[in-house]
Amino acid sequence: MMALEFSWIRPEPHGIHIVPADVWVDPSRPVARALVTHGHADHARGGHGETIATPATLAIMELRYNTRDGAVSVHYGESIALGGGVSATFVPAGHVLGSAQVLLEHAGERVVVTGDYKRRADPTCAPFEVTACDIFITEATFGLPVFTHPPIAQEIGKLRDRLAAEPDRCVLVGAYALGKAQRVIAELRAAGHHEPIYLHGAMEKMCRLYEDFGVALGELRLVSDAKKDAMRGQVAVCPPSALNDRWSRRLPDPVTAMASGWMRVRQRARQRGVELPLVISDHADWTELTTTIAEVNPAESWITHGREEALLRWCQLNQRRARALALVGYEDEDD
């Protein structure tokens, strides 16, 4: 099949280039003008001249990079003229707080860049919206048919069962500091867990930011302020990198848990020394990726960062035009 050639939008190794406006989507190096889909560090790098993003994403970037210089705030559903006859509309992606797909329009042609997304309900962010387009540029982090994320209630249930089974230990959940941590906390609350939840220091500010944007997380305490015995039978949350760090020794015999889509694969959990794998992901699983392509029904799908090959194959098998883009710099080992 011939690939569609939209001369105005070009995938380059370090990002997607909107040529007539000279704007880049999630560029992996500093540029004059950037559209940023969400606040994860691999998508939202610092140092751009102008950064166009949702208010929450800009707040997250400010927290990370300590500057609001060049920030251009665009709400969900709002359109902005980028110049060169290109307009951009931010549409919720359901990935983390503030995450957006970007709908780009030029001369009657429509391109959607999903950034990272998921289709499952998430109490901490606005849900994904299906947007019709000609070219659908989709992520493929979990683009293998072995990845089917179970319902989150089941995984939260596993966590709570473990707390009950080992009341003298605490369960230490490794979770991405932006998004995953807050979602796990919010889901625990929704499941009726009203005890204080203990945080690694690196997560505190992000949790406060979520609360400022109206996401209730209940009583949060810092591990560093707590007595060891007080944390028995409780949940603590830390970044994945702190799981096996010396830091975790201040906890009472912690059960090492990790909330990640990769936990679906046993050896991934074992490699990280995880005792309690929780298959919780903020990315679309295989079923979500494929049904989304079917629902959006674009003329062509462009597949980026992740396991492009398998999703490309699915498109072939289903007579859908698709190509894989080789973008650099997106890594999501901790999802």
Next chain:
Amino acid sequence: MQRFAALVDALTYTTGRNAKLALLAHYLRETPDPDRGWALAALTDGLDFPAVKASTIRNLMAERVDPLLWTLSRDFVGDTAETASLLWPEAPGDDAVTPPTVSQVVEMLGNMTRATVMSELPKLLDRLDANGRYALIKLATGAMRIGISARLAKTAFAQAFDVPVDEVEEYWHGLQPPYAPLFAWASGAAPAPDLAELPTFRPFMLAHPLEDGAVVDLADYAAEWKWDGIRVQLVRAGEETRVFSRSGDDISASFPDLADALPFPAVLDGELLVRGSHQGGEDGGAASFNALQQRLGRKSVSKKMLADCPAFLRLYDVLLLRGEDLRELPWSARRARLEALMGVLPDRRFDLSQLVEARDFAHLAQLREQARDAAIEGLMLKRRDSPYVAGRRTGLWYKWKRDPLLVDCVLMYAQRGSGKRSSFYSDFTFGCWDGDPEQGAELLPVGKAYFGFTDEELKQLDRHVRQHTVNRFGPVRETDKSLVFEVAFDSVHASKRHKSGLAMRFPRIHRIRWDKPAHEADRIAALAALVRD
């Protein structure tokens, strides 16, 4: 089956030995017969279902999943059973299905034939969730690999019922799954099983490596060659003779030459070797391990094979003799009984592992260095007053292996590992130069190794492979051949299977020579000079 699947999962994610023991012991106590017996057999590779092979699983999946999607998934997950368990299409929303018990699973698997397996196995898989399917496939194909050694399982059993582990081990091998008499004895419901008339395996006595620089007094210890064959136990009881490997596997079928060799009831410990005429050392002595390998793992053995590579046993010890248990006697007394037996055992099938006489330890070290027989792996040091006890007991027996041979090779290809190393490039093929690299010589593969490095080094090697890939062939990456490994190996043999004409035994990465340029690696000729057969 869900309980068993949950146990398998819990064991997978538990790293500590004590925690594993506790999990297993709890399962064995709380699960009814015969499920627990079958589970125990499954965890210790004691079950065999000839109709179900790894290829059966692949074929079942090929009927259901696109081959490319399967390959990509399998490559990422690193385990066929797990990939299949995740990709198995679930019957939508049918909650009414009852999962089978372990016993039902064992019975159904046992009834499957090659003709029926493709239609019957799916019915079982349809009744289970992903974790259940994983446990089922592992159980059916017989490769659990979740860090449960037979020894660990026996220890857990002993712990669960508070009985001595040595007794568990001995009865265990005399019984068949699901080990009902074993559970009955352990829980106090029945007397100990009687093994006198059964040709059963007795746990081997093993040795600790002699630490570098350690010295033992030869007045207390006897020295004996350590032969490079396979350690076996030959058992005759109740008119039947069996050959057991180190792990307690019955390998009698591969060695019919030994079936009638033992003329009286006994349990003997020795090294299984095949005769080779071209060996150093005594006439009609042992051939290299290479020759023995021709005989291993065969279900039936041709007459030609029996004539060309006749097996014999080089005896180390005697455990039981005509109904008398000698294991409590000191080694020196058992040795005397063994030597007395040599007159009545047929020469063709038995000889005695000779003691090595040395003036003192320094002299012994010298003899070890000088040993050039390819069938000698090193020395054994046995305490003269040691009883024959199961397992490794500190201070009783030591093995003192010959120093390994070393050669510098260049990394050529790498493949992702399985299991714990899935997604890491951890299987390495390396080569030596077929001439002068300055004059355009090429590398020829001489071996493959997947251990000998630390986890940290593995990460560095993985990174090296990813950054130095010049070609991909499916799961294999060809590297730019810039990295030198110092490879240790026990011996090297002529081989027609490899282009280099050489095959190493037991190669492992000894050191990674990040510092050494590839053209300074060794040549094939240097390796060929180390061939002894």
